[in-house]
Amino acid sequence: MKILSKTYMALIFLILYAPILVVILFSFNRSGSLSHFAGFSGKWYGELFRDGEALTALKNSLILAVVSSLAATILGTLAAYGIDRAKRKWMARAMESVSNIPMMNPDIVTGVSMMLLFVGVANVLRREPFLGVWTMIIAHTTFNLPYVILSVLPKFRQMDKSLTEAALDLGCPPVKTFFRVELPYLVPGIVSGLMMSFTLSLDDFVISHFVSSPDFRTLPLYIYNQTAHEVKFSMYALCTLMIFVILGLLIAVNLAGSMGERRQRRKAGGK
16 A cells, blocks of 8 residues: 555656656757757756846736735735624624635636726726736735735734733733734734735736736746747746746745744743
């Protein structure tokens, strides 16, 4: 049974990671051919960094990911605070369920609905449809919100409420209590939500496709347009860089979570 289970796990990992390994391998292929491997070379990475259109798409993706993830983190943390402090439990459960809808929706449904919303608002204002950077920021913030709430809300529920009550009883204002007592405990959840939002925004294609404009293209949109024609090998290099960036972010999220848990254990042990 052990051999069978190990074989099964190896097969699963092979299916999951073989395509990624192929992309990484051929991004270093000197020959620029998919039929044979002629040795390692960084030629395609150099060509990538000479591609002005690709670098512009990368800059747009980073700007969009940073702005939307920060906005989603702030709004999501406040939303988690409101859900946790709701006096009526049924109201808190209803708000939590509603906030999960964008996460459960298929991306194409979210993308089409956001596009129709923006076009409808433009018609009400008697203006031309204004799809572009601002509509993409709003759309990305919207689909990132549930992930932030999902990361921060459990931290609110795990927190010892007696600490907050003690600070308030000692005369600490509610706002100061939040920043001095509650926020430090929430930091691992906030960082996890921020990193997850950044990652999701960075590699989103479907929703961005419906709410973007030709003058503001993100990296996934640029890669898709390239794959519609003959794929340049610099795209394999670009995909490889994205894989390592996302891998680094995931490692950072896991490290932040584990460091937060160790800190809590130390505090509990100190008590």
